[in-house]
Amino acid sequence: MAFLWFEAPSLGGWAVARLALGSYVITPGSQPLVRRARAGTHASFQARLVGSRTPTGAERWALCSPPHGIRVNGDPVCLGLRVLEDHDEIQAGPGERLFFSAERLAEIVAFPGGPRPVHCPRCHQLIEPGHLAVQCPGCQTWHHQSDQLPCWSYDARCALCPQPTALDAGLSWTPEQAHA
Ligand SMILES: [Zn+2]
Ligand SMILES: [Zn+2]
Known part of the structure; x- marks a missing residue:
């Protein structure tokens, strides 16, 4: 799970969009600044934001850009490729700032199972594979979350860490914290 924060002057601050795995084109100086890449369009070399899953199931995002194009945390993307880290600042053009966030939200999903019983x-x-469960965004621990076993939402906080369990808690990090 990943999010992209962008400045939205019409809203008087920052707005956020969830990134679905795939490829996005970043076009400095245009509106919208970021849009989903369409299959089969291979025009000039454009800056792209690409997300995919590693063999272990982790989500990774990278920025591909011409060397004199987009900057990440003030540095040029010198090899044309940069793997993005949580809270990286992407400078597309003058006054065009984006923030990458790898923050996760608590979501009820079918427990995927693992190499060992959980x-x-x-x-x-x-927790049986296929049963409804929530993985804590803070400590990554799985909890049941079904009508019969509402273990995640049973208390206001995760059983093992201070993460709030409200399923509509929203994102806790915003770009305002980047320079705090
Ligand atoms: Zn936790
Ligand atoms: Zn339980």
Whole structure:
């Protein structure tokens, strides 16, 4: 899961968009600044934001840009490719700033299973693959979350860390914190 923060003068601040895995084109000086890449268009070399999954299931995002194009945290993308880290600042053009955020939200999903059995820290029972569960965005620990076993939302905080369990808690990091 990843998000892109962008300045939205019409809203008087920052707006955020969730990035779905795939390819996006960044065109400095244009509106919109970032849009989803369409398959089959190979015009001039454009700056691209590309996200995909590693063999272990982790999500990785990279920025591909001509060497004199986009900057990340003030540096040119000197080899034409840069793997993005949480809170990286992307400067597309004058006054065009974006922030990459790898923050995750608590989501109810079917538990994908793993190499070893996983026990819920709240009820201590096994979490079976396919059962509805939430992975804590803070400590990555899985908890049941179904009508029968609402273990994640049972308390205001994660069983193992201070992460709030409200499913509509929203993102906790914003670009205002970048220079704090
Ligand atoms: Zn449980
Ligand atoms: Zn936690």
